[in-house]
Amino acid sequence: MNATPQTLAQKLIARAAGRSQVAVGEIVTCRVDLAMFHDSSGPRRLKPMLEELGAQIWDTSKVVLVLDHYVSTGDTDAQKIVELTRHTARQWKLPHVIDSEGICHVVLPERGHLHPGMLCVGGDSHSPTGGAFGCYMFGIGATEMLGVCVTGEIWVQVPRTLRMQWQGTLQRGVCAKDMMLHTIARLGMNGGQYQAVEFAGPGVTALSMPERMTLSNMSAELGAQAGLIAADATTVDYLRATGVAPEHLQDVSNWSSDEGADCELHGFDASTLPPQVAAPHSPANTRAVADFANVTPGIAYIGACTGAKLEDLRAAASVLKGRHVAAGVQLLVAPASAREQQQAEREGVMQILRDAGASVLGNSCGACAGYGASFSAGATVISSTARNFKGRMGPASVDVYLASPYTVAASALRGRITDPREVLA
Amino acid sequence: MSAAAHEGEGSSSSARVWRVGADIDTDVLAPGAYMKHGIEVIAQHCLQAVRPDFAAGVQAGDVIAAGANFGIGSSREQAAGALRHLGVAAVIAPSFSGLFFRNAFNLGLLLLTCPQAGELQEGEAVQLLLQPEGPQLLRANGQQLACAPIPGFLMDMVQAGGLLALLKQRNRSATHGV
Numbered sequence: 331m332n333a334t335p336q337t338l339a340q341k342l343i344a345r346a347a348g349r350s351q352v353a354v355g356e357i358v359t360c361r362v363d364l365a366m367f368h369d370s371s372g373p374r375r376l377k378p379m380l381e382e383l384g385a386q387i388w389d390t391s392k393v394v395l396v397l398d399h400y401v402s403t404g405d406t407d408a409q410k411i412v413e414l415t416r417h418t419a420r421q422w423k424l425p426h427v428i429d430s431e432g433i434c435h436v437v438l439p440e441r442g443h444l445h446p447g448m449l450c451v452g453g454d455s456h457s458p459t460g461g462a463f464g465c466y467m468f469g470i471g472a473t474e475m476l477g478v479c480v481t482g483e484i485w486v487q488v489p490r491t492l493r494m495q496w497q498g499t500l501q502r503g504v505c506a507k508d509m510m511l512h513t514i515a516r517l518g519m520n521g522g523q524y525q526a527v528e529f530a531g532p533g534v535t536a537l538s539m540p541e542r543m544t545l546s547n548m549s550a551e552l553g554a555q556a557g558l559i560a561a562d563a564t565t566v567d568y569l570r571a572t573g574v575a576p577e578h579l580q581d582v583s584n585w586s587s588d589e590g591a592d593c594e595l596h597g598f599d600a601s602t603l604p605p606q607v608a609a610p611h612s613p614a615n616t617r618a619v620a621d622f623a624n625v626t627p628g629i630a631y632i633g634a635c636t637g638a639k640l641e642d643l644r645a646a647a648s649v650l651k652g653r654h655v656a657a658g659v660q661l662l663v664a665p666a667s668a669r670e671q672q673q674a675e676r677e678g679v680m681q682i683l684r685d686a687g688a689s690v691l692g693n694s695c696g697a698c699a700g701y702g703a704s705f706s707a708g709a710t711v712i713s714s715t716a717r718n719f720k721g722r723m724g725p726a727s728v729d730v731y732l733a734s735p736y737t738v739a740a741s742a743l744r745g746r747i748t749d750p751r752e753v754l755a
Numbered sequence: 756m757s758a759a760a761h762e763g764e765g766s767s768s769s770a771r772v773w774r775v776g777a778d779i780d781t782d783v784l785a786p787g788a789y790m791k792h793g794i795e796v797i798a799q800h801c802l803q804a805v806r807p808d809f810a811a812g813v814q815a816g817d818v819i820a821a822g823a824n825f826g827i828g829s830s831r832e833q834a835a836g837a838l839r840h841l842g843v844a845a846v847i848a849p850s851f852s853g854l855f856f857r858n859a860f861n862l863g864l865l866l867l868t869c870p871q872a873g874e875l876q877e878g879e880a881v882q883l884l885l886q887p888e889g890p891q892l893l894r895a896n897g898q899q900l901a902c903a904p905i906p907g908f909l910m911d912m913v914q915a916g917g918l919l920a921l922l923k924q925r926n927r928s929a930t931h932g933v
Contacts, residue, residue: 471832524853
């Protein structure tokens, strides 16, 4: 019997289901290689349910707990959640706890927890970020996480693959965030139909790992279950540096779609893509930056797993080097992880941002989650984050425009939404 | 949690329709500012940005008829939990966020995928017919709207009252050697 060519998604699911191959549409039970949850979706929700069941976590070595949503909010209720989370982590003897050192989707690969071929779940909707490392990773709610914690398994309906084929390479000042805003505008907020998206082509392979993570991360805004990128030398180099064991980095070329595997093809040209901006109140409400020249944001926010990784901080600094933001503009920078911030310090990137007038905030989800620190009524914000839903980052009167860190920095510099290509030296 | 109005396969119950638009996101269903609180508090603010009358007015057994892409956004299952807490029997929409879809069934909330959901009128009474070949909605004017079939294990989850209840049932069965 000839094997049917398989997509990357099918291969990852088949391995986790203990099968040689799987067919699109069938529902299979997969063994979970890693479960990540945070201070909002984790212990405070799981502990009472586990106690009700009299059950324990199936394998604590496969669990990573990250405190990132309720840290540095300075709120009493939030502090109680953080304390409960820490107490429970000790009680459960969790070996992998990352506390106030960055956002889950960034610290997970940073600490070497991900490698190609894994099937992972996360108690957060941006969990598809792990797809950048060749993992089938997706977000689930707390009750489903309970199911994983008790059984070590989860059901998956084998998805179709939507292949986003990017020809050409990006112009300077245009980045992965622009690619995703453009894709979401073209396909719509649920255009991913809870299938697997696979990013491919020269426009993708040219990207660094943090940039690839932005593609996978915003697969959530496309409504895809997973956002996959086949592992290559860039992946291996990045993961080797994080301390992933060499045996996990052999034969990574297996973790790619077979020639001729059935998929739905969407073609894009990176070389002609202008910077993109999403107007309130949907990431799908995206047009080219030139359409927004009359918008004058009072706040420029560089933050979140989507938009404050090392590469994003470097992008903002490349615009702001030796310059200062416009009068009346508040520039806020919340680096996505402590380690990335330290690296940005070593490179002089943080000093450039501070000299430009930036206030540097804690390494947490911050205003993006809308759980605590949010913007005040009537504010107009340009933000490198992923979502601009009405009322998410403050009262319903807050207008959030989504853009790349280059565009956020250029807009802060001029005091109006600006094409970063006009100001990059 | 409030009891859902649907009782079992083949059964029917009457429900009053609340209409909302397309792209209802999880921030609208469970606003972030209240996420630090329990479901009782979050539920009071459910849909307040688009239907300020909803949380106070909804009655156990009512249904929501929504536009496409219901539940987009976050993984916070309180979005589904708030509807369940308020006694909503089902949400009917042409399409749902996949993540919300999983969360809803895990919490025992029935979602019906129905291309004609937009035809349902605010306040009208509909009957949910839970047939094995696929759920149907029976309107007062006699029209029947077909919904996408739901896998059996997800219907079991709804009938048990969610995944936690189902796991408890399994525990009990295991203890009693069934």
